[in-house]
Amino acid sequence: MVTLRLNNLSTRYGHHEVVRDITTPTIPGGSLTAVIGPNAAGKSSLFRRIAGLANGQGEVEVGGVEYDRNTICYMPQDTGANAVLSVYESIILASKQGRGLKVSDQELIAIDQLLEDLDIMPLAHRNLGQLSGGQRQLVALAQTLIRSPKVLLMDEPTSALDLHRQMEVLGFMQRKAEETGMVVMIAIHDLNHALHYCAQALVIQDGRMQGYGTCQEIIDQSLLENVYRVRGHVELNSLGQRQLVLRGPLAHL
Amino acid sequence: MAKPMSANTEITTETSSGRHHYRAQTARRYALLGGLTLLLLLCLCIDLSTGPANFTLGEVIHTLLHPETAKAQLRVVIWEIRMPIALMAITVGAGLSVAGAQMQTILANPLASPFTLGVSAAAGFGAALALVLGVSIIPSMVEIMIPINAFIMAMLTALLIHAFSRMRGVTVETIVLLGIALVFTFNALLALLQYVASEQALAAVVFWTMGSLVKATWTKVAITAGALLIVLPFFIRHSWALTALRLGDAKAESMGVNVKGLRLRTMLFVSLLAAIPVSFVGSIGFIGLVGPHIARMLVGEDQRFFMPAAIICGALIMSATSIVSKILIPGAILPIGVITALVGVPFFFSLIFTQRKSAW
Numbered sequence: 001m002v003t004l005r006l007n008n009l010s011t012r013y014g015h016h017e018v019v020r021d022i023t024t025p026t027i028p029g030g031s032l033t034a035v036i037g038p039n040a041a042g043k044s045s046l047f048r049r050i051a052g053l054a055n056g057q058g059e060v061e062v063g064g065v066e067y068d069r070n071t072i073c074y075m076p077q078d079t080g081a082n083a084v085l086s087v088y089e090s091i092i093l094a095s096k097q098g099r100g101l102k103v104s105d106q107e108l109i110a111i112d113q114l115l116e117d118l119d120i121m122p123l124a125h126r127n128l129g130q131l132s133g134g135q136r137q138l139v140a141l142a143q144t145l146i147r148s149p150k151v152l153l154m155d156e157p158t159s160a161l162d163l164h165r166q167m168e169v170l171g172f173m174q175r176k177a178e179e180t181g182m183v184v185m186i187a188i189h190d191l192n193h194a195l196h197y198c199a200q201a202l203v204i205q206d207g208r209m210q211g212y213g214t215c216q217e218i219i220d221q222s223l224l225e226n227v228y229r230v231r232g233h234v235e236l237n238s239l240g241q242r243q244l245v246l247r248g249p250l251a252h253l
Numbered sequence: 254m255a256k257p258m259s260a261n262t263e264i265t266t267e268t269s270s271g272r273h274h275y276r277a278q279t280a281r282r283y284a285l286l287g288g289l290t291l292l293l294l295l296c297l298c299i300d301l302s303t304g305p306a307n308f309t310l311g312e313v314i315h316t317l318l319h320p321e322t323a324k325a326q327l328r329v330v331i332w333e334i335r336m337p338i339a340l341m342a343i344t345v346g347a348g349l350s351v352a353g354a355q356m357q358t359i360l361a362n363p364l365a366s367p368f369t370l371g372v373s374a375a376a377g378f379g380a381a382l383a384l385v386l387g388v389s390i391i392p393s394m395v396e397i398m399i400p401i402n403a404f405i406m407a408m409l410t411a412l413l414i415h416a417f418s419r420m421r422g423v424t425v426e427t428i429v430l431l432g433i434a435l436v437f438t439f440n441a442l443l444a445l446l447q448y449v450a451s452e453q454a455l456a457a458v459v460f461w462t463m464g465s466l467v468k469a470t471w472t473k474v475a476i477t478a479g480a481l482l483i484v485l486p487f488f489i490r491h492s493w494a495l496t497a498l499r500l501g502d503a504k505a506e507s508m509g510v511n512v513k514g515l516r517l518r519t520m521l522f523v524s525l526l527a528a529i530p531v532s533f534v535g536s537i538g539f540i541g542l543v544g545p546h547i548a549r550m551l552v553g554e555d556q557r558f559f560m561p562a563a564i565i566c567g568a569l570i571m572s573a574t575s576i577v578s579k580i581l582i583p584g585a586i587l588p589i590g591v592i593t594a595l596v597g598v599p600f601f602f603s604l605i606f607t608q609r610k611s612a613w
Contacts, residue, residue: 053506069509076503083499084554088275090500093555096493097508101557108272115271124271125278128500140504147508 001181002029002150003063004050011049011056018045019056020207026063027212029150029183031199032174034215036188038228042207043187047074047153050185064181065150069098073149077156078136081128087139088124091115094143114142118172133160141169145176151183158188166190170197191219195234195242203227216242225250282558285551289565293343296572300339301331303579341469342575342589343568344477345530346540350567351481351560352526353541354548355488358495358556359516359523360418362425363604366541367527368597370414370428371435372407373538376524376531378439378446379406381458385450400476403532404525410435411524415517461535464590466575473533480529484522485560491515492556499554537590539597540567546604 009022019042027033035043048054051074062071085093091111092103115121120138123131131139137160144152154173158166170186174197177184185202188194194201194215201218203210205227211218221233224246232246302313308327316323316331323331353366367373383402417423417431447458460468488495494515497505502512530537544567545559551566552558571589574596578587 051507074507076507079501079503081500081504083496084549085496085499086553088271089553089555092275093493093496093500094508097497097510099493101489101492105272108275112271121271125274143504144507 002065002183003027003061004029004151004183004185005061005063006050007059007061009046009049009056009058009060011045011054013045013054018042018207019049019054022046022058022204022207022209024202024209024212027183027185027200027202029064029181030177031184032170032177032197033183033185033200033202034188034194034198035185035202035204036191036194036219036223036227037204037210041204043204044077044155045207046204047155047185047187050074050151051153062151062183070147070149072151072153073144073147074153075140075144075155075157078133078140078160080133080136083128085128086125087120087128087131087142088115090128090139091142091146095146111142111146114146118142118145119168134162134165137161138165138169149182152185154184154186156187156189158190158193166193173197191224192244195219195244219244282552286558286561286565289551289562289569293565293569293572296569296576297339297343300342300572300576301335303576304330304335305584306330337469337471337474338466339572339575340474341466341477341534342571344474344481345466345534345537346544346567346569346571347564348477348481348526348530348567349537349541350544350548350563350570351485351488352523353567354545354560354563355495355519355523356541357545358498358554359519360414360428361499361501362418362428363546364425364429364542364601365432366539366545367407367523367531368536368538368541369601370410370432371439372410372414372524372527373531373536373541374436374439374443375410376403376407376528377461377536378443379403379528380532381443381446381450381454381461382406384457385446385454400529400532404528406439407524407528407531408521410439411520411527415520460588461531462590463588464535464537464593465586465588466534466578467586469534477529477533480525481564484526487518487522488556488560491519492560495519496554496556496559535588535590537571538594539601540571540593542604543597543600544570546600 004027006022006024009019010017011019035046037043045054049056050060051072053074065071088111095107095111096103115124118138118141120142123135123139137157141157158169161169170193173184186198198215200213201215202212203218203223210227219234224230224232229250230246231248231250232244234242235245237243298310298313302308302310312327313331316327320328320332349367356365356367356370357363379402380399383398414428414431418428443458447455450458494510497508497510498512506512545563547566548559548562552562574589574592578589578592581587
């Protein structure tokens with residue numbers, strides 16, 4: 001199983017310190033870890049710092065695996081692209097970075113398999129510019145997974161998906177993590193999804209880590225009030241699952 | 254592997270079609286590149302056959318393949334007079350087109366090309382600077398100073414555009430406006446040089462502003478081709494990374510592409526490719542715009558196909574224009590830059606009006 005540990009991780013954006021001294025216990029692979037916090041808390045910056053795309057102090061320790069250029073993969077929030085490339089070509093592109101020009105049959109078979117797994121084979125030969133927001137997110141997921149990452153950092157991967165697709169993708173990632181033992185960190189706003197699909201949660205606010213633990217421990221009334229500034233609580237629903245009950249935003253002080 | 258996200262029986266039949274479709278598409282692209290190359294060779298032969306004295310294609314091909322048995326007149330006209338001009342058309346077209354293709358790629362701007370962004374104007378000014386001021390200083394060095402000067406000016410301009418494009422709030426249109434400002438600036442500076450130039454230098458400068466192939470020599474062809482040979486290995490080596498840039502900086506970075514470094518180095522190479530042709534044949538517009546767009550329509554933006562297609566399309570357009578410049582007014586050779594501009598301007602307009610509506 002792959003593990004990830006962050007030691008005193010910091011990074012700046014201009015003069016502003018957007019990730020401040022984040023140290024975590026060992027984050028286990030094989031299950032999903034939710035990274036939660038309000039907008040502009042520093043989730044994307046933390047991911048970029050872990051992936052080595054942003055400079056700063058501190059260390060990222062990946063355990064249980066040899067380190068190469070695809071060990072840690074960051075899946076950024078989708079911004080759309082108008083390139084004259086098909087979905088299929090864009091996935092080949094992702095898998096071939098830093099490698100030779102020829103594309104082998106093995107590589108294409110792996111792509112076919114992945115498209116099938118993600119249920120997006122019908123999109124394979126569509127142009128990137130013709131995709132809807134949700135389809136683009138699924139393609140972005142394929143572009144990331146084809147690199148067989150050991151630590152996968154997903155920045156709001158389900159924000160443009162309908163409810164059915166959100167649950168499919170999160171369920172898929174949950175199974176994928178179990179099968180491969182990889183570390184999957186997901187920046188996510190839907191705390192009910194976090195409760196349902198993620199084993200651990202890491203809370204970030206103002207660039208600092210406010211807590212880390214199991215989702216059961218972390219997602220509670222005090223998180224809602226102190227981090228999200230909403231009134232609510234967590235209760236067991238009729239299926240025996242923990243679920244958020246929200247009553248409204250806290251009044252501004 | 255993970256289970257499919259949802260059971261879909263149709264997918265099994267489509268699975269194999271994923272890679273088969275891709276392989277078929279790749280084969281079509283190779284065929285297209287092959288076809289374009291043949292067309293280019295045909296164009297080259299027609300270009301060699303047209304001129305004040307017209308030869309048949311058979312005569313041209315025979316002279317090319319068996320120069321020792323060809324008639325002396327034919328051999329001299331084809332090999333020594335027309336061949337450097339015809340090859341200059343091809344190398345210049347190829348160089349400008351690939352320069353335009355990479356400028357469009359790294360600036361994510363369909364309107365970018367050495368001509369529209371002022372890089373060609375800067376190179377022209379640099380070349381004129383060497384000629385007008387250099388003639389009297391070191392006469393023997395002028396041949397070398399012209400392309401070097403052109404390159405330095407083109408590079409400085411390219412770096413300026415590069416720096417500007419990185420600023421916040423800069424759009425595709427503002428970059429083009431900057432390009433227009435640069436074109437005006439360098440044209441004004443060129444006019445100033447013309448004002449102080451000697452009569453001999455003035456004639457050369459005027460000749461440049463129109464763009465013409467007739468002064469091509471084997472040396473100039475070799476230098477233009479040499480610039481391509483220096484630059485192409487870099488572009489080939491970074492094919493995947495350059496293609497990834499078209500997915501946006503964030504995604505390219507996440508795929509491990511050194512976006513900043515790649516963009517800067519590409520810009521430097523582009524300025525070399527743009528400068529050399531300008532210093533030899535003058536200002537030839539729109540090849541760097543039209544060539545890449547046709548290539549993109551034919552093979553998409555996978556650089557492994559896009560770049561060769563841009564090279565061949567640019568060369569083909571220039572070679573065809575060279576033929577047109579000779580047959581439009583029998584007995585006279587029109588400046589090729591005038592023709593490319595007349596064809597290129599409407600194309601440029603159509604791009605401006607359509608680029609927001611569809612993927613380019």
